[in-house]
Amino acid sequence: MADLSILLNCKMPLAAWIIDIDHSSIPFCNAAAESLLTDSLGDIKSGERAIGKVLQERLALHLSELNEGDKLPFKWAFTSKDNTQFHVIGSVVVLDGNRKGLSIEAHPVVSPIVSNATCNINLLSQFKSLSFAVFDQGGNHVNSSEYFSEHFGAIGNLRDLFAVSGAATSFISRLAKQESLFQEISLSTKKGVRWHRIEASHNTSTGNVYLLTHDIQEARDHDVALYRLNNYDTLTSLPNRNLLYQQLESALLNARKRNREFGLLYLDLDNFKVVNDNFGHRVGDELIQRVAERIKKKIPSGACLYRLGGDEFVIVLENTKDITELEGIAESILNNVNNTYPVAEMEMMITASVGIASYPQHANDIDNLLKNADAAMYRAKSTGHNMYCVYEKHMAESINTHLTLGGGLRKAIEEEQFVLHYQPKIRLPDETVVGAEALIRWEHPELGMISPDRFIPLAEESGLILPLGEWVIRRACDQLQEWREAGHPPVKLSVNLSSRQFMQVNLVDMVEQVLEETGVDPKYFELELTESMLMADAKQSIEKLHSFRALGVTLSIDDFGTGYSSLAYLKKLPIQTLKIDRSFINDLGLDNDNDAIVKATIQMAASLNLNVIAEGVENRSQVDALNHYDCQEVQGYLFSKPLSNVDFLLYMQSHGLSNVDALVM
Known part of the structure; x- marks a missing residue:
């Protein structure tokens, strides 16, 4: 026991004492403990004052599991008569008779750096990178670190920090009910309103508020930028596929819950x-x-x-009444999207194809709804550009066939599975063959003969129209040369150019090379172009057409009257032939307006010294009317459908030329 007494006195100035658990007493204490415990235990020198029963039982429970030198796994608070707070800890010691006891120490709690009214200014001044401030019970500014003052400027009251007065009221109210608070909120700084992460502590005894702030505006900006990058298209600023699926999932949930409908339009630009x-x-x-x-x-x-990417867009409309509502949107879009666009100092024109699908009429889930709208869009594109289609069940099969053909198209070009057919052009009034239009056909090894309206759109979309178009030009020239070498009368053979072919940079050079390699006289070779193709960039078109004319190639405008019909540019184009579209020929002799248009076109062409050919002629009344209007040539099923090489030669022999020189314009 004497050794323990010496040990306690060495603890000075800490208050230390010994607890004898078995005897429920305090046999020893130092002077500091005697002073500290006087009011609690009275005269402790006698060693007779027992400790409380609850404390005795609690300590005995832990003491049975501890060895000499082990510390108690807990500590308890003690407040002296002068309101000084202590944390009390204990460790195991051995008493007389090898009984276990406790050596107790009372450690005073260190006072906070901020007093009731002021902060330790010297300590705050040491924080160079922390934004820290102290406010009193009324929210008035007491002190702050240098960084805080530089960042926020002169702050008189805690409320001055908040960008919104309501946020200040809410913050102060919540802090009054709890000792600490963590929050992300916008605060007013010298650089403007910026987002901050704040940690606030409220001292309930003094009323002081300790505030630590951290500017997170850059992190917020980064998060916003990352969100936009992941969810918005950078080119158009439209929401992208991610947000589309989010809205469709929400629309599907609402539609199922409320028994409603919603629909979408799948839009793709034509020949983009x-x-x-x-x-x-x-x-x-x-x-x-x-x-x-x-x-x-x-x-x-x-x-x-x-925007899904590329030239694909999707429009979603919730709470639709019926499919006609979606069709109305499609019509409005198509009526406006094909007007010219001022782009790169040019007036450009482009059309679109739209597919429509509606829940639950066309699909019960998101993926199938999108797939079916896509299938409807492809049907619209294959039927004719600048159209819309509402999904029907058979379209899914059509899209599968579409994809199958697309996969085999490149192989077909490599293996030359294509063949040219020739539709005769007939001179009026003697109805003699003077030429032909070369039309491509695909002889598929499994599907048989495939018409161009099924695979040409695929070639346009995939870019294969360029090698395919070059094959047509070369094969047409080879055919002309074969006919000449076989001794057949010379005829003029025309080839259609697609808009993408015409825009090909080296098109003139390619045609010139083919003519030289095949030995064909250019005056027997004709290129047919559409008005819209030429007017997409009229200046460049005129230059390219003059280059063709320099080669000696004949030029014809196909489907005349269905495009721009710009007479101002027509007189500038170095062309030799106008081909009147079949839509004006169908009702010839039956519709006075069509008669007037055809007659005016022929008269205008004559004044410009241009040849005129009418396509789509299918009956004698049309031929009679065209003869009456002095139309030079016709083409159509009344005379012949497109023929194979052998059949065309037989037809030409039965409708032979009477004047070879009349072919050359």
């Missing part, structure tokens, strides 16, 4: 790849932006427009 390939991606990107802006203006306020 032609723009990228011939004008560059920068021009293509600008065109996409202009198209997106126009579509967004034409859809209802409740509809959402998304």
Whole structure:
């Protein structure tokens, strides 16, 4: 016991004492403990004052599991008569008779750095990178670190920090009910309103508020930028596929819960790849932006427009009444999207194809709804550009066939599975063969003969139209040369050019090379082009046409009257033939307006010294009318469908030429 007494006195100035658990007494204590415990235990020198029963039982429970020198696994608070707070800890010692006891120490709690009224200014001044401040019970500024003052400026009251007064009231109210608070909130700084992460502590005894702030605006900006990068298209600023699926999932949930309908429109631009390939991606990107802006203006306020990528867009409309509502949106878009766009100092024109699908009529889940709208869009594209289609069940089969053909198209070009057929061109009034139009056909090894309206759109979309178009030109020239070498009368053979072919940079050089390699006289070779193709970039078109004329190639405008019909440019184009579209010939002799248009076109062509050919002639009344209007040539099923090489030669022999020189314009 004497050793323990010496040990306690060495603890000075800590209050230390010994507890004898078995005897429920305090046999020893130092002077500091005697002073500290006087009011609690009275005269402890006698060693007779027992400790409380509850404390005795609690300590005995822990003591049985501890060995000499082990510390108690807990500590308890003690407040002296002068309100000084202590943390009391204990460790195991051995008493007389090898009984276990406890050696107790009372450690004073260190006072906070902030007093009731002021902070330790010297300590705060040491924080160079922390934004720390102290406010009194009324929210008035007491002190702050240098960084805080530089960041927020002169702050008189805690409320001055908040950008919104309501946020200040809410913050102060919540802090009054709890000792600490963590929050992300916008605060007013010298640089403006910025997001901060704040940690606040409220001292309930003094009323002081200790505030630590951290500017997280850059992190917030980064998060926002990352969110936009993941969910919005960078080119058009439209929401992308991620947000589309989020809205569709929400729309599906609401529709199922409330027994409602919703629909979507799948939109794809026609021949957009032609723009990228011939004008560059920068021009293509600008065109996409202009198209997106126009579509967004034409859809209802409740509809959402998304860009999936490339030239594909999706429009979602919730709470629809019936399919006609979606059809109305499609019509509005198509009526406006094909107007010209001012892009890169040019007036560009592009059309679109739209597919429509509705829940639950066309699908019960998101993936199938999108797939079916896509299938409807492809049907619209294959039927004719600038159209919309509502999904029907058979379209899924059509899209599978579409994809199957697309996969075999490249192989077909490599293996030359294509053949040319020739539709005779007939001179009036003697109805003599003077030429032919070369038309491509695909002799598929498994599917048989495939018409061009099924595979040409695939070739346009995939870019294979360029090698396919070159094959047509070369094969047509080879055929002309074969006919000449076989001694057949010379005829003029025409080939259609697609818009993408015409925009091909080296098109003139390629045609010149083919003519030289095959030995064909250019005056017997004709290129047919559409008005819309020429007017997409009239200046460049005129230059290219003059280059063709320099080669001696004949030029014809196909489907005349269905495009721009710009007479101002027509007189500038170095062309030799106008081909009147079949839509004007169908009702010839039955519709006075069509008669007037055809007659005026023929008269205009005559004044410009141009040849005129009418296509789609199918009956004698049409021939009689065209003869009456002095139309020079006709073409159509009344005379012949497109024929194979052998059949065309037989037809030409039965409708032989009477004047070979009349062929050459």
